[in-house]
Amino acid sequence: MANGKKRIEQLRALVDYHRGLYHTHDAPEISDEAYDALVRELLDLENKEGLTTESLTQKVGGAVIEKFKKVKHQTPQWSYDNVFNFDELTKWYEKLERFLAGVGYNGPRAYTAELKIDGLKIILVYEKGVLVQAATRGDGSVGEDITHNILEIKSIPKKISAPVNAIVVGEAWMQKSDLEKINSERNKNGEQLFANTRNAAAGSLRQLDANVTRGRNIQTFIYTIDKLVDAKGKNIHPNTQSGSLAWLKENGFSVNDKTKLLKSISDIEKYYQKYIPIRDSFEYGVDGVVIKFEDLVLSERVGYTAKAPRFAIAYKFPAEEVTTIVEDIAVQVGRTGAITPVAHMRPVLVAGSTVARATLHNIDEIHRLGLKIGDTVILKKAGDVIPEIMRVLIELRTGSEKTFHMPKKCPECGKEVVQKTNSIGEQSVAYYCPNKNCPAQILGQLIHFVSKKGLNIVGLGDRIIEKLLEENIITTALDIFKLKKSDLVNLEKFGDKSAENTIDSIAQARTTTLARLIYGLGISHVGEETAMLIANTCNKPNEFLHLDSDTLVAVDGIGGTVADSVLDWLSEDANVELYKKLLAELTITEVVKSSNKLSNKTFVITGTLPTLSRDQAKQLIQDNGGKVAGSVSAKTSYVLAGTEPGTKYKDAQKLGVQIIDEVEFLKLIK
């Protein structure tokens, strides 16, 4: 890439800037993960350009703030190299194996795996068993003296019973619950909030006034012994990492209890995988796993590279925030004609899967972000699955970025695009294609018709419908029921067996409920719930065609807007015609309720249930006369919670709503 050099310059400046905010001011603008992504790109580029020696990234990182006394570390404070996936881990592992062979070792392999705590590294010096100095890591060779603050931390022994001279290293961190309390306090006082627990911990320890530190309830985990000699000056440093941890624990230090001694790389991977899903469940932040060779004597012989130990590695959890480049912005036309801009990006791995597209919702979102085509962006995939562009890194612009404009004409049918107006006549942010016969809308309607909550025709996916439309084999929902096996077999990539299966599932879908049919019609404002309400007011399927405004509005949950929308749909002859013909093809069955045990009860489901799927649970609740809502409120009767519940669980606790598990739930309907 010809722009490589320029980008390196820009990346260096940006990385430097954010490193400054991170280390010196404890007030970052971007997340650690996004910062990591920038550093990684810079390293990669430098490697390609052969610039490795002069780069800023070769510095170990950190700077020393003026207001604290400087401390020259007696032992160098390394940071670990990072790996991000099993491949990279394997490479590290094989390299270590080669070094072990190089020093003539071929005994058993053992490694400790520890959680990598997201906090502030602290170095504690004891003389004759008494804590005499505490420092931050700083740049690895010079840190800041924070002894006066460390004395306020309860979990750090000020005196060890044995009169040893020792240097121990660990992490100071803040509990998530404490951060919440402190931030809500700071919010009240109009003070700037801490971005995360690590910044809060760092901010709390880098105080000139130790009284502030005292109130912050800082916690610690100690994990390394750098030096340990007894009163006579004899080296009594344990020979193993587990031994070190045991000594620390015996002598009153706080040691994390998740550490495990492992024997192989596959065990390491298992340990790592085990903690990925539960990493957020601890009071401390965890951003990965640290693997250390168990034998410390051999470790020293294996030694160090220019900037990190060879015998240990930080195996970082998959990032939920990364950087990538927006290569294009395209638009999509949905079922309702809504035109949504979508960013097409250089594919990146985020939270375990490769992402290349992200919705931008509407033009306002693009303006809010200040996004142009060609921009480098920070991409996030939090808890959920849906990627979101968080921020544009304007500093990395080259000048060749292009501004995106909403198309004036629908890209699918060429019809002039319109902006919808809302109830008070303002133009809303959404753009629409007004053409009801727009191919994109017809496709969307059909996909909706066969969807799970609609007629539920499995085996008739988006692609197949698209193909069938393209080939003019179907034009309306009705045609689906006229499909023959031969129609499908002629399609590309369609085998005999799968065609048969699809025909089978179409046959099965002929027996359905009125609610499913009405939902499937895709009338605007009529979703799953409203379709059910309408179906329940019709004694016979035919009555749907003769609904009037009064009848509709009389239904609890239906107002003017929804009623108008339904009547609007019914006023079109083609729609009425389609409905009649569909009825002729279908067998409408009554919904049979098994009981009314749950009538007047509203449920909210969260997390994964042990045996029931979410939909099965929902079905059970509805079959027994209950309702299922999407969010917890004061009116919720029960929250049905499984493992890894979401925010709903907390909401329930806050509102005092009864929380039940699957077993208790099944008892309710028994």
Place this chain on the structure above:
DNA sequence: AGGCCTCGAGTTCA
């Protein structure tokens, strides 16, 4: 009119 609550619609990848 304002404040809840609930529903609809859009959304990504394997």
Place this chain on the structure above:
DNA sequence: CTCGAGGCCT
């Protein structure tokens, strides 16, 4: 899951 807006209650 989240946003926005419809419906209903006060």
